[in-house]
Amino acid sequence: MTHPGRDRRAVHHPPVAAGSALSDLPGQPRVVVIGGGIAGLAAAAQLSDAGVAVTVLEREAQLGGRVRSWPVSLPDGSSAQMSRGFHAFFRQYYQLRDLLRRVDPDLGMLRPLPDYPLVRHGGGSDSFAGIPRTPPLNLIAFVARSPSFTLAGLRGVDVEAALSLLDVDLPAGYHALDGVSAAAFLDRLRFPESARHLALEVFARSFFADPEDFSAAELLAMFHMYFVGSAEGLLFDVPRDDYDSTLWEPLRAQLAASGVQFRLGTLARSVEVSAPDHVVVVTEPAAGGEATLLEADAVVIALDPPALRSLVAQSPSLGSPLWRDTVAAVRSAPRFIVWRLWLDGPLDPSRPPFLGTSGYGRVDNLSALHLFEEHAATWARSTGGSVVEVHAYAVDAEVSEAELRADLGQALHEVWPETAGLGVIHEEWLDRADCVLVPPESWASRPGVQTPDPRVVLAGDCIRVDLPVALMERAATTGVLAASTLLQRWGRPGVGVWTVPLRSRLGPWPGYARRGIRTARRIFARQETMNR
Numbered sequence: 106m107t108h109p110g111r112d113r114r115a116v117h118h119p120p121v122a123a124g125s126a127l128s129d130l131p132g133q134p135r136v137v138v139i140g141g142g143i144a145g146l147a148a149a150a151q152l153s154d155a156g157v158a159v160t161v162l163e164r165e166a167q168l169g170g171r172v173r174s175w176p177v178s179l180p181d182g183s184s185a186q187m188s189r190g191f192h193a194f195f196r197q198y199y200q201l202r203d204l205l206r207r208v209d210p211d212l213g214m215l216r217p218l219p220d221y222p223l224v225r226h227g228g229g230s231d232s233f234a235g236i237p238r239t240p241p242l243n244l245i246a247f248v249a250r251s252p253s254f255t256l257a258g259l260r261g262v263d264v265e266a267a268l269s270l271l272d273v274d275l276p277a278g279y280h281a282l283d284g285v286s287a288a289a290f291l292d293r294l295r296f297p298e299s300a301r302h303l304a305l306e307v308f309a310r311s312f313f314a315d316p317e318d319f320s321a322a323e324l325l326a327m328f329h330m331y332f333v334g335s336a337e338g339l340l341f342d343v344p345r346d347d348y349d350s351t352l353w354e355p356l357r358a359q360l361a362a363s364g365v366q367f368r369l370g371t372l373a374r375s376v377e378v379s380a381p382d383h384v385v386v387v388t389e390p391a392a393g394g395e396a397t398l399l400e401a402d403a404v405v406i407a408l409d410p411p412a413l414r415s416l417v418a419q420s421p422s423l424g425s426p427l428w429r430d431t432v433a434a435v436r437s438a439p440r441f442i443v444w445r446l447w448l449d450g451p452l453d454p455s456r457p458p459f460l461g462t463s464g465y466g467r468v469d470n471l472s473a474l475h476l477f478e479e480h481a482a483t484w485a486r487s488t489g490g491s492v493v494e495v496h497a498y499a500v501d502a503e504v505s506e507a508e509l510r511a512d513l514g515q516a517l518h519e520v521w522p523e524t525a526g527l528g529v530i531h532e533e534w535l536d537r538a539d540c541v542l543v544p545p546e547s548w549a550s551r552p553g554v555q556t557p558d559p560r561v562v563l564a565g566d567c568i569r570v571d572l573p574v575a576l577m578e579r580a581a582t583t584g585v586l587a588a589s590t591l592l593q594r595w596g597r598p599g600v601g602v603w604t605v606p607l608r609s610r611l612g613p614w615p616g617y618a619r620r621g622i623r624t625a626r627r628i629f630a631r632q633e634t635m636n637r
Contacts (some may be wrong), residue, residue: 108603109199109202109203109603110196110197110199110202110337111196111238111336111337112197112335112336112337112605113336114336114605114606114610115197115199115335115603115604115605115606116603116604116605116606116607117601117602117603118572118601118602118603118604119601120589120593120598120599120600120601121593121599130402130595133156133157133158134157134158134402134403134591134595135157135158135160135400135401135402135403136152136157136158136159136160136401136402136403136404136405136591137159137160137161137162137373137384137386137399137401137403137404137405138152138159138160138161138162138404138405138407139162139373139376139386139404139405139406139407139408139416140161140162140163140170140405140406140407140408140409140412140564140565141161141162141163141165141168141169141170141367141369142163142168142169142170142171142172142173142407142409142565142580143169143170143172143201143204143577143580143581143584144170144407144564144565144566144568144580144581144583144584144587145161145163145170145405145407145564145584146161146168146204146353146356146360146584147200147201147204147564147580147581147582147584147585147588148405148407148564148584148585148587148588149161149360149365149405149588150204150207150356150360150365150588151584151585151588151589151592151600152405152588152591152592153360153363153364153365154363155588155592155597155598157591157592158364159360159364159365159366160365160366160367160368160399160401161365161366161367161368162368162371162372162373162386162388162399163367163368163369163370163371164370164371164372164373164391164412165369165370165391166369166370167349167353167354167369168349168353168354168356168357168367168369169348169349169352169353170409170580171189171409171539171540172188172189172192172348172352172577173188173189173348173349173353174186174187174188174347174348174349174350175187175188175349177531177533179447179530179531180530180531183484185447185480185481185484185531186346186347186349186478186480186481187445187533187535188347188348188443189443189535189537190443190472190494190496190535191343191459191470191472191494191496192343192348192577193221193341193342193343193459194215194341194342194343194344194577195331195337195339195341195342195578196337196338196340196341196342197330197331197335197337197578197605198577198578198581199578199602199603199604200574200578200581200582200584200585200602200603201577201578201580201581203581203603204356204581205352205356207356207359207360208352208355208356208359209355212342213345214344214345214351214352214355215342215343215344215345216342216343216344216345216477217340217341217342218340218341218342218343218457218458218459218477219234219340220232220233220234220340220457221233221339221340221341221459221461222234222457222459222460222461223460223461223462223463224460224461224462224463224520225253225299225462225463225464226462226463226464226465227464229252229253229299230252231247231251231252231253233247233338233339233340234340236338236339238336238337238338239336240271240332240333240334240335240336240610240611241271241333241610241611243332243333243338243339244270244271244332244333251300252299253297253299253300254296254297254300255297258296258297258299258300261295261297262294262295262296262297263293263294263295266293266294266295267294267296269325270294270325270328270329270333271333271609271611272609273325273326273329273333273334273607273608273609274607274608274609275326275329275571275572275573275607275608276548276571276572276607278322278325278326279322279323279326279548279571280322280547280548280549281322282320282321282322282325282545283322283545283546283547283548284545284546284547285320285321285322285545286316286317286318286319286320286321286545287314287316287317287319287320287321287323287324287545288315288316288317288319289321289545290321290324290325291316311327311498311576312327312438312540312541312542312543312575312576313438313439313441313498313499313540313542314438314439314498314499314542314543315439315499318542318544318545319542319543319544319545320543320544320545320546320548321545322548323543323575326573326575327575329573329605329609330573330574330575330604330605333609333610334573334605334606334609334610335605335606337605343458343477343478344478345477345478345479346478346479346480347478347480368388370390370391370392371388371389371390371391372388372389372390372391373386373387373388373416374387374388374389374396374416374419375387375416375419375420376404376406376416376420376423376561377420377422377423378420378422378423378558378560378561379422383400383401383402384400384401384402384403384404384560384561385398385399385400385401386398386399386400386401386404387399402560403560403561403562403591403594404560404561404562405562405563405564405584405587405588405591406561406562406563406564407563407564407565407580407583407584407587408565409539409540409541409565409567410435410436410437410539410540410541410542410567411437411538411539412539413432413435413563413565413567414432414433414435417429417432417433418433423556423558423561424556424557424558424561425557428552428556428557431550431551431552432552434550435541435551435552435567436541436542436544437538437539437540437541437542438498438499438538438540438541438542439498439499439500439501439502439538439542440500440502440536440537440538441496441497441498441499441500441536441537441538441540442467442495442496442497442500442509442513442534442535442536443494443495443496443533443534443535443537444494444495444496444510444513444532444533444534444535445474445492445493445494445532445533445535446492446493446494446495446529446531446532447484447490447492447529447530447531447532448490448491448492448493448524448527448528448529448530449488449489449490449527449528449529449530450489450490450491450523450526450527450528451485451489451490451491451523452473452491452493452521452523452524453521453523456473456476456521457473457476458472458473458476458477459471459472459473460472460520462516462520465516465519465520466512466513466515466516467497467500467504467509467512467513467516468495468496468497468512468513468516468517468520469496469497469498470496471493471494471495471496471517471520471521472493472494472496473491473492473493473494474492474493474494475490475491475492478492488530490527490530491527493517493521493524495513495514495516495517497509497512497513502538506534506536510534540566541565541566541567548569549569551567551568551569552567552568552569553568553569553570554568554570554583554586554587554590555590559594562587562590562591563583563587564580564583564584564586564587565579565580565583565584566579566580566583568583570582570583570586572602572604572607573604573605573606573607574604582602582604585600585602586600586602588600589601
């Protein structure tokens with residue numbers, strides 16, 4: 106079997122063997138996919154491959170969901186592109202990259218970024234360039250050369266707790282940390298403060314979450330997926346140009362040629378499942394208009410948290426009361442800000458395409474789009490300007506736009522001082538709160554791919570799956586699993602998925618070491634008690 110990346114330990118999870126059909130269909134199955142983001146497109150692609158008639162409903166004018174792009178007009182009348190911000194396409198995103206290979210088997214639409222530097226207020230920075238890809242060498246090399254891990258700081262680390270970073274066993278690990286926040290877990294480690302912020306909190310905030318309100322299990326699984334559990338490395342690729350023209354429009358054309366129908370600008374208002382032989386999706390134009398009914402044999406719901414909650418709330422026949430409560434409890438992450446600026450002068454040539462920050466007010470990272478997106482690069486070359494993006498995650502709801510602009514602008518000028526003297530030709534300000542929050546509560550309480558009605562399945566990055574996947578890769582993986590679930594129900598072969606290893610690459614040794622440390626602590630404590 107061909108591995109999807111360079112990591113020979115990547116794990117293939119085969120589908121359940123197809124048995125006799127649980128549902129007899131008179132002809133070609135019909136499936137409506139609600140949502141044209143990564144999860145919906147992944148499901149549509151697999152269903153279409155199996156000969157299913159697929160209709161994709163997407164409320165926006167473009168595909169891609171939260172990874173879409175759209176045109177905007179600049180003051181001179183020219184067109185530019187806007188999106189919800191920078192996204193990293195990691196090499197361990199096996200299902201997502203497989204989806205994109207439908208357009209280009211060599212993934213030529215992606216380009217690698219040479220580094221992902223992290224800078225801390227007051228001095229100190231970290232880099233992932235040149236670090237070995239294979240664990241645990243990558244972790245050893247990172248700690249050895251990082252100014253965030255000083256010898257004095259490492260003396261205070263709780264070694265037994267720190268070994269849990271290497272002692273991962275999924276899916277049991279998801280449940281073992283139920284009720285523990287990422288912040289509490291980081292407190293247990295007793296890492297140096299600089300290391301806590303720079304090396305670990307960046308993972309939590311990449312989920313648009315504050316570590317106090319984010320699952321420790323998810324943090325640990327992410328650390329395993331991106332760093333200590335995978336030999337793909339922590340560096341990543343980005344699209345060569347805007348998401349729509351580079352990724353989703355070519356994929357739409359490819360899927361449409363295979364028979365998938367797309368209804369853009371169409372909103373799914375409700376799903377009716379009371380009929381025994383079909384489901385009905387009530388649709389309407391996103392801009393408003395007359396509702397229409399769309400019949401199908403099954404439905405894939407692939408929506409962001411607010412849209413998922415709304416659709417289920419407006420579909421009274423869908424699911425059991427307990428399941429409906431589970432969906433209603435899916436939480437949205439706090440708001441995030443994307444501020445894109447078209448500036449009238451260049452940045453310092455030493456600036457990286459993407460920079461993570463810590464301690465600079467509310468700013469979490471900066472990006473220079475003209476260094477990796479072709480449309481922005483073309484504009485910068487023709488004008489002598491630059492295109493900069495400022496991101497802020499987990500922003501409190503009560504903070505005003507004026508306060509945010511002042512805070513983000515000050516941080517931008519502090520990190521990249523040359524921007525203080527540049528004029529703003531155009532700006533786009535995006536303020537959203539529609540990403541998923543993975544809270545410390547019970548992992549099992551989150552909705553999974555299957556629902557009480559076998560004709561309805563869920564997909565998206567807010568859907569539980571007991572595999573080491575996250576963000577865009579969780580969306581793609583649940584999309585594939587949703588399609589596979591329906592195919593198996595109809596007696597057709599399902600589709601397998603690839604992930605990083607489920608367990609520590611060091612085998613049982615981290616666990617042995619942790620138990621040894623705990624035993625030694627008990628012995629020392631007992632002796633100390635006896636000596637009093």
